[in-house]
Amino acid sequence: MIVGLTGGIGSGKSEVSRRFEQLGIKVVDADIVAREAVNIGSIALTAISTHFGKDILNADGSLNRAQLRSRIFENLNEKRWLENLLHPIIRKEIVAQLTQSQTPYSILSSPLLFETKQNELVNRVLVVDATEDMQLKRAAARDTNNTDQIQKIMATQISRIDRCKKADDIIENHGDLNELDTAVKKLHTFYLQLAEQPISS
Numbered sequence: 001m002i003v004g005l006t007g008g009i010g011s012g013k014s015e016v017s018r019r020f021e022q023l024g025i026k027v028v029d030a031d032i033v034a035r036e037a038v039n040i041g042s043i044a045l046t047a048i049s050t051h052f053g054k055d056i057l058n059a060d061g062s063l064n065r066a067q068l069r070s071r072i073f074e075n076l077n078e079k080r081w082l083e084n085l086l087h088p089i090i091r092k093e094i095v096a097q098l099t100q101s102q103t104p105y106s107i108l109s110s111p112l113l114f115e116t117k118q119n120e121l122v123n124r125v126l127v128v129d130a131t132e133d134m135q136l137k138r139a140a141a142r143d144t145n146n147t148d149q150i151q152k153i154m155a156t157q158i159s160r161i162d163r164c165k166k167a168d169d170i171i172e173n174h175g176d177l178n179e180l181d182t183a184v185k186k187l188h189t190f191y192l193q194l195a196e197q198p199i200s201s
Contacts, residue, residue, distance in 0.1 A: 001105040001195045002098055002121060006113035007128030008160060009153050010139030012173040012180065016128050017109040019184040026101040030110035030118065033093045037086055038063045047085055052078075073152050087116055095121065104195040114158050114166060124194075126187065127167035130174060132160065 005020075005027075007013040021027045038045045040061050049057055052071060058064050072079040098106055098121065113119050130138070139150045157163075164170055169190075171183045 001123050001191065003105060003107050003191060004113045004119050004122035004125045005107050005109040005128070006111060006125065006163065007130070007173075008132075008135050008157050008163070009111065009150060010135035010137070011128045011130040012138065013109060013111065013128045015177070015180060016126075016171060016173070016184055017107065019181060020107050020188065023185070023188050024103060025105065025107055025188070026103040027107040027109055028094055028097045028101075030090060030094060030108065030112070030116075033090050033097070034086065037089050037093065044086060044089055048082070051081065069149075073149070073156075079156075083116075091116070091118065091121075094118065105191045111157065114163065115156075119166070124168040124191075125166060126169045126171065127163050128171050128173050129160065129164055130172075134174065 005013060005017060007016075017027050017029065038048065045063055048063065048068070052068070056064055056068055056071070068082075072082055094108065094110075098108060108118060108122055110116070110118050113122075113125065119125060136147060136150055139153075158166075169187060171180070171187070173180060
């Protein structure tokens, strides 16, 4: 059984993901897969530097993520080009990692679970939900992005209402970490029970 874990920027998805890992569950993180897809020497990074120019790279030859982010959020055509390049590469690696999992169920953690149709790879969807004000505060405290850039990122993601409508399970992450622990452990017990049942297609 595969559970798709998603949530908007600053929702606390990473905290939830970490707790499932601590419970011994295999977590495939789409963000990590995406970062590794553009490592130095990768086909994807070569294509990106050819398309955007060498100034998209840092001095050591690695991808300048801040500059790339700025370029694609200013130009939707460039964003589309990048997605067409990376999404198939990322999806292939995600499938490979999920296939190798040996835990009773697995988690696919992805901020763009619906936008990239990665929800087609999972049996259930778990959404980590937070108010937009909380998302902005958390994302601003965690990242170097300013509020304007965070709002642009939020605008590219599925709306909070639509995301929750598509969920099988929801963790409302409006409280403290103890409440989060309790919610994750409760779902973990539930998922272990589900994992013992035959999976319907």
